[in-house]
Amino acid sequence: MTRVAAVDCGTNSVRLLIADIDPAAGTLTDVERRMEIVRLGEGVDETGRLSPAALERTFAAMRGYAELIDRHGAAGKVRVVATSATRDAANRDEFVRGVVGVFGVVPEVITGDEEAELSFVGATRELAELRPARPYLVVDIGGGSTEFVLGSTSVEAARSIDIGCVRMTERHLKDGDPPSPEQIAAAVADIDAQLAAVRETVPVDEARTLVGLAGSVTTVSGIALDLPEYDPSRIHLSRIMAAQVHEVTRRLLHATRDERSRFGVMHPGRVDVIGAGALILDRIMREYGFGAVVVSEHDILDGLAWSLV
Template identity: 25%
Template sequence: MQIGIIDIGSNSIKLLIGESNQTGRFDQIRFEVEEKRIGEGMTLKPPRILEADIEKGAKAIARLHQIARPYNLAELKIVATSAVRDAANQTEFATAILDRTGIGIDILSGDDEARLIGKGALQDPDLFDLGNFILIDLGGGSMECIQFENRVQKAHQSFNLGAVRLASSYIENRALPLSPNDERSIEEHVTQTLSHSSARDHSGITTAVLTGGASSILDALLFSRSNSASATISDLQSLCQEICSANLEDRVTRLGIPRERADIFPTAATIIRTALENLKCDVARFTRYNLRAGLIAEMLEN
């Protein structure tokens, strides 16, 4: 049985098609990404999706829908997270998607998003050796923290700490290196927000698993330097310092950060580094199994 998910994030829109296998998990059949950011209006009052972003988002979703159509899908679900969840004009956006695809979108609560991200990470064979860890998923609009003990979710929370959201709040010119004052402002905001996190009471867990678009890029950058599947907090701190001191063109041409994400990447790196420091995690591992994997796993179970 094949199932598809179109995941509308704040920074990109993704399609995952999975097929159930004999292990009770699923095989990835197809994965597509549309780098279409719809979250730039999250810091407006009230938050909303900009008209131009509604149009480009709807077109991207329609393209992914067309890619999925030839597959014999038992179900294709379209879900949305932080940018749509917070938007005052979410109905207008949902109507634009319905008009182009004939499918209504499911707007996930922050709690459901965090729970499903945790479920997705458990599908990753490379994490089967891990029992106790904190999973951190940084997106454009929010960041989810999920605490595992003996591979069971003990707590999960969603915070409005996304990279697009904080870049819009604190960074005036994203083409410049991140100034020490702006970096400090982001650090203080993340620290204050995480002071209310249940993940801070984690009984000595020192391993974090990072997921999301920014984490995948960090993973590639760190692997190119150390050829290791994990990183220490000092590795991350050194890399973050290099990222934050680079201007936009330097991030793209010298560091190899994708242009579509390079403007917010110093903010993303600072959020991740500060989160690990606050949660007292000294080792980081990475996974690409997150929300979409969790949704497919849950749909196959049902």
């Protein structure tokens, strides 16, 4: 058994997984799985820079994670990655120096293709038990980007595109409470144009099962399941029908901020961006013709953890 720690710093959240991995048995057991919404990518789409406030929120969360890593004896095997917002930022060196100061390791600012492969590994290791039809299209809807990965047992094709719940909110939906039909239409047009580009490199029509990852997807699942509070055990490997996704998306886009905050599964930090995140999932299912999505709580963090053994 090997104890490892993985940290994923995305556009919207910073997450930690401390896990025990048994390579011989092929098992990963959670010791700690944490998430804090820090909105690192706030304003990056417009300014091209990580703001001082966003950096400090992120480093504060990381300092708490570093304490947990030390407490659980995982400091010897730590991997830290950063994704969309940091790739786009002109001052990403400030982020790198801060992370080294907290964890003592250099964060890897990974490419969209690397992100896609790690997400695929993390998401699909447990799917064999469900026996869903292959190949899978694994979709990781982040804050600044969305990754599409097609494969059965390994990655066959992948594409990362610059649509995410934070980026689409800041571009199209931030001034409406709820957003206007015109704002929603502009977001749809932007998303659909990017989805058309995915087809250039990923043969999405070959996929037989859609697998959805990350907070936007798991929150939509929790609302569709009418959960009174966020319950990962109920959400993980749930199968949500397209009609349910469409209805949840409609409800979120027509709700005020206060109304969205009342959903029991809603993380407070996701209230402002969940409409855009749901809309991305909704358009993926409409444009690519999927009748259902299998929702996974396991993603790039799990892929990172497996990479350490």
